[in-house]
Amino acid sequence: MNVTLDYGVLAPVLIPALGAVLVLLVDAVLPRLGRWHWAIAAVLLIAGAAACVPAFLSGSDARRTLCLDATQCLYVADRPGSALQTATLVSAAVVALLVLPVRSPADRTPIASALVLTAASGGAGVAAARDLGSWLVLIELATIPTVALVAFRARRSAVDGALSLLTTSLVSFAVLALGAALWFAATGSALLDGDAVLAAAADPQAKRVLVLAVVLIVAGLGFKLSLVPFHAWTPEAYAGASVPIGAFLAVTSKFAALAALLVVLRGVTVLGAPALQAIAVVAAVSMTLGNVMALRESSALRLLAWSTVAQAGWVILPLATVARGAVRAATGYLLVYGLATIVAFAVVTLVAHAEGRGRVVGLSSYAGLFRRRPLAAVTLAVALLTLAGLPPSVVGLVAKVLALRPVAADGLWWLAIVAAVNAMLGLAVYLRWMLAMAGTPAPDTVDDRPHRLHLALVVLGLLALGVTSVAPQLLLGLAG
């Protein structure tokens, strides 16, 4: 069998993976390098992201490699896949830069940065995987390191969060493996797309098994996307982990999860709409529960976790339809969510680094942020407005409209109404935080200067949000 191999196409996966090894090697040679490992990781991740750029320049053609013959390729990076790869790597790089100034035991730094690189590599790979085996391995590669990253903070709450994450991920992996097995049983092929799916769909017996496989896969990935009812780990892990790692869970992990889901669903949409009802129900429940819980949450980190749950519902909302552009809408929405969320986490990291973690956990401790740190507060406000989908953050609004359009086009009115009600609830969630930022600062304010790197990242985030609000197609256009 003759397998083609194109390192240029594989580079987004290979660079971080080899980078993880490199970081460990460098640590062996120069043991006192400390936090500079994060810088190396960030550079490698950016390099990986840069390797994706040709995908956006080469028109609409998917980039393929590891091809068995003219049609069957094991690695296919199409436009949304490439967008998610890029987003995964860039967000991981931002997380690495956010972690960089944080003091931590020197011996943990190389391991933590290697874990971030590994997880990013898994996330980038799963977007392009086209066979069951590598798909399963890569998704675990993207998941398992996060458990360790959460546990690294070594507080009681961090361990609790890591435990919750670990147990849920194990069960979910079991469900995923079961789904993969059923898939193989139904199609008789280890490939995720192609004629085997069509053949299985034509046979009623096989089709039933295939449906069960798809549903189990959705359930298994629901954990990673923080969809209700697979979400219970989310607030625990966010509250337990250090703030930048929370950003990793909230953003990078989600990119990987959606990429994995898209790989499966893209092959299945040929089957028809009704099974996607399960996705519709999950989406509706997720956004409702996420918003309702966020409304009564008093901790900012947990609020962000519930916001993730609610937004995950929005992300898979278009996938409940077979309308054209559903994949593009879901990807576009996730990109906007990821940008806004990582900016919000960057601001929280900045404040936490300058004033101590205790100053960012409770919503009430944000009082007076507009006067205390106007730049950070404005950035956070814009990020929250984007998540709420409220102008002047036009991009958030456009993303919501984009996500609703396939639903309306398919005539799923009950879902559209639930989504509209949740858009309103979401507004209350984020405006609540913004309201908390107004007012006068508490008298015992620690007014240290923020770290320059954090400040630069926050300014960059504000610029990115501003630019995308003026020209939303810059971000949404990445998805195709």
Add this chain to the structure above:
Amino acid sequence: MNLGIDAPVQPSHLAILLPALGAVVTLVLVRRSSRLAATIAMGASFLGLFGACALLAQQVEGDVARSPRTIGDLALGGGVTAPLRLLVDDWSVLVCVAVALVAFVVQTFARWYLWTDPRYRQFAATVGLFTAAMQLVVLSGDLVLTLVGWELMGWCSYLLIGHESEREKARRAAYKAFLVTRFADAPLLVGIAALAVGARSTDIPTVLRFWLTEPHASATTLTVAVLGIVCGVLGKSAQIPFQDWLPDAMEGPTPASALIHAATMVAAGTVVLARLLPLVQHADHVRLLLVLLAGGTTVVAALLAFFQQDLKKLLAWSTVSQVGIMLTALGVLPVGSGPDTAITHLIGHAAFKALLFLMFGWATVLVGGTVVPRISGVVRRYPELRRMLAVGFLALAGVPPLVGFVSKDLILDSAAHHAADGDGPALLGLVLLGITTVLTAAYAMRAWLIVHHSTVLERRDDRESFEDSYSVENVGIVELFRDSPQVDEWGREIPVADWVASADHDLEPQPGLLPSTGLLILSFLSVVGGAVVASPLLDLDWQSPDWLLIAAALLLMVAAALLVRVASLGTTYGDASERLPQSWRLLASRGLGVDDAYVGLVVRPVLALARTVASLDARLDRGVEATPGLIRSLGDRTSGVHTRRPTSGLLAVVGGVLVVGVLGVALW
């Protein structure tokens, strides 16, 4: 002589824009000085008149720009083009000059009449804007422009009628005028939209061409559209069933009434309908309806005019009647003929009605009101009013050779000709107009007899009893002394004739040079304005009048006048209607109680609907206000499930897998 101007700005633009510019400049620049406001307003109005005259000269010479551009195409979308061009033709130029002239005279008169009004500035500006809006309607060649001018006029009339907004009655009248005309405008909008969408253009010539020549243009659509337009026109022109706003509009200052009644607002309906006349002639049912309603209005309004106890209201009802004559004239024309008869009447009416209103304004200044007891005998005491009032009433009555006679006779003539050809609506129109001619002569005679009444003694007795009914502090003590009969040193009354003669007329307020000249011009035009039919701008067959018809009409008018004269003998104020039952007069004063009908049929249901909606809204509001609590309790309940232990999370995952699996398999 070549008067054509090869420039983007044509005299037609000036006639429209200058009054509006004057209004804007007045509002923007002038803060307190009434003198400056008056200068600007009158200057702008005069320049507008100059523009209109230039346009007339161009038209006569044939050098006019037929369809000047305005602001360029309007992007309407939907394949409908809106070129927004003006349209200048023979009759629109004549109307334009008449409007400009009346507006100028009204501006000059208003300066004198509202000398002490603190809000003269706003008044002058509104009059300017009003004039501009009317000129826009007159010269418009595009349905959109017509609509703009039309609505602007509605808004300006609201401002003018409600000028004395501290008075409840003025406010109500302004609201009423606005609401009634807006109500009637709704079908107009639908009609215009239907016409424009069908023709894929709002350009009037294009619209006419499409609906008249296109073989597959739907006749039903055309009928409905024309019906809508006629409805809007009936509203603006105060015809049945919308007639009741106009008499109430007398709450506005007299110059405003002169403007609204003579040249703008009510005449706008005639102008628009004249512009779209071919469509009306094409839709036969609508034409019948138009003749029926407008013709009926002329008769009813003339009857009501006869009964009014306030002569200003008499004039208002006479306007309703006269505008009805114009609209009937449009309805009785045979297919293919132009609206020239109606336009002649419009121009003549503009002259004599403006004259009458302004003269009544003058009389109001002199005697403090226009109710019959006050104004009775006014020309005896102030002879300077006599000549112009007489001209006005003679023109109104249609006495030859004044303008009222000429235009009315031409209308009767055209109706008779068309009726002779066997046209039903024309016959109906002829009958109704014939009745109106007689009634008009009757109420004009009655009004003249009242202002000309001479039994001072009886009048004084009555005034005493009238003024005794007030409490002492309400009696104007100075006025009481001034109006009391003069006595000599022995307390004997000086004979009445001497008293009238000895009244010091130099102290009486009198219009200045400009307003007086304006009134003179108007009365001159009222006398000789009929000559306009001989102008090349109007296509009228005036050389072969139907002498029999004229003689019959005149005979009937004379009979009616004599009857009124006889009836007025021996009454307190020379008021012929005193012979008729009191209840009739009261009913007529209330406009046959149509106001109550408006309230009962439209206002109450609308208010009831509004209340229902408001209560529904309040209920919805309560529901919305209850949601935060609902959400909170929901949150409390779900947070109970989240124990923060891994086990409950795992349980949820397992349950979720089961539910999703069942859901997926069951629904596929």
